[in-house]
Amino acid sequence: LPPLDVERIRADFPLLARKVHDKPLIYFDNANTGQKPRSVIEAVDRHYREHNANVARAVHLLGEEATAAYEGARDAIARFIHAPSRDEVILTSGTTQSINLVAYSYALPRLKAGDAILTTVMEHHANIVPWQLVAERTGATVKAAPIDANGELIVERFVEMLTPEVKLACVTHVSNVLGTVNPIREIARECRKRGIPLLVDGSQAAPHRPIDVQALGCDFYAITGHKMLAPTGTGALWAKREHLMAMPPFFGGGEMIREVRFEGTVFADPPHRFEAGTPNIAGFAGVAAAIEYLEGIGFDRLKAYEQDLLAYATAALENLPGIRIFGRAKEKEPVISFLLEGAHANDMATLLDLQGVAVRSGHHCAHPLMHFFGVPATLRASLAFYNTKAEVDGFVDAIGRVRKLLM
Numbered sequence: 001l002p003p004l005d006v007e008r009i010r011a012d013f014p015l016l017a018r019k020v021h022d023k024p025l026i027y028f029d030n031a032n033t034g035q036k037p038r039s040v041i042e043a044v045d046r047h048y049r050e051h052n053a054n055v056a057r058a059v060h061l062l063g064e065e066a067t068a069a070y071e072g073a074r075d076a077i078a079r080f081i082h083a084p085s086r087d088e089v090i091l092t093s094g095t096t097q098s099i100n101l102v103a104y105s106y107a108l109p110r111l112k113a114g115d116a117i118l119t120t121v122m123e124h125h126a127n128i129v130p131w132q133l134v135a136e137r138t139g140a141t142v143k144a145a146p147i148d149a150n151g152e153l154i155v156e157r158f159v160e161m162l163t164p165e166v167k168l169a170c171v172t173h174v175s176n177v178l179g180t181v182n183p184i185r186e187i188a189r190e191c192r193k194r195g196i197p198l199l200v201d202g203s204q205a206a207p208h209r210p211i212d213v214q215a216l217g218c219d220f221y222a223i224t225g226h227k228m229l230a231p232t233g234t235g236a237l238w239a240k241r242e243h244l245m246a247m248p249p250f251f252g253g254g255e256m257i258r259e260v261r262f263e264g265t266v267f268a269d270p271p272h273r274f275e276a277g278t279p280n281i282a283g284f285a286g287v288a289a290a291i292e293y294l295e296g297i298g299f300d301r302l303k304a305y306e307q308d309l310l311a312y313a314t315a316a317l318e319n320l321p322g323i324r325i326f327g328r329a330k331e332k333e334p335v336i337s338f339l340l341e342g343a344h345a346n347d348m349a350t351l352l353d354l355q356g357v358a359v360r361s362g363h364h365c366a367h368p369l370m371h372f373f374g375v376p377a378t379l380r381a382s383l384a385f386y387n388t389k390a391e392v393d394g395f396v397d398a399i400g401r402v403r404k405l406l407m
């Protein structure tokens, strides 16, 4: 395959051409949310111009078209993550909703006092707080497996912590702060041996690597659309059919029932059982376009390009005096957390913004991880396949200028 033609790709992303503070934009906040290609923007626009109607409710043509767009996104997601069946894909507003659905529909009815949920120190709050909420209600506890100084999960410790009280394990595929890729197949194998279901937070994996939920061997997999070129307010939960069949709905309303009577309501089968109310139909039209775009590039090419860019950016940052990089995992996605000695992360991010560079500063919704590293905040440069080495150079030059201003 020919290597990725990044200039052609950049031309597909209108926002990348804009200026901020009169400087060309260098957008390195992709782990926060990603930019959208024209095909996604047009799919959303076309939906409202030509097909807008509600789903699964009307026999008229527009209703059929809207339903086809929405259900087409389910097909695209099923293909994208290699789900064995489209009926195992629940469309949600994003990872947060996907994980809360598992917390309230799967975990809450099963947990009792003395049970435990096992997660890790490197999780996003979306994969911690829902478990704490259901633990509080049931008397269960939430335990976190440790990581090492390189920001890698200590898998032996994780496995030791898979004790009989553990009723569910919840692990991120890729850390949003460190870029660390967790060995999900191995983790899933250990969970299966002990009969413990495994939920994987795939938010930061899906934009960078091919996902095969069957090969991974997990029970639940959550993704969010806006980090993988799709509109905000879209996402999915994949779960094994046996789990979905045993889960009561969490939200009640229209479109999730077979028959409603005041004596008792019969719920629809999955996936619709979990999709009460009118969804983000236009957004899901965008999801299908986003997946087509990613498939058009191909993850082998995307990965080769991003890994080269990550190595280039890491080396360039390391060349600067006083830079501390957090996360040195052997397998990483293109996310670099760092600090400059003597400078506050927020001051740096503010000054970098004035130079046109968008990075995130703060705790990245990962307080326990910040606590582990003993810092209140880091700066995070998170890259995408539409970023370039020239942008990395611009970013490093900007840090040099900011250093002079601060010191």
Ligand code: PMP
Binding pocket: 031, 032, 093, 094, 095, 096, 097, 124, 126, 127, 172, 174, 175, 176, 201, 203, 204, 224, 225, 226, 365
């Ligand atoms: N998990 C991880 C690892 C994330 O990076 C994020 C988004 N920052 C989330 C969960 C939550 O995703 P969303 O806000 O789209 O629901």
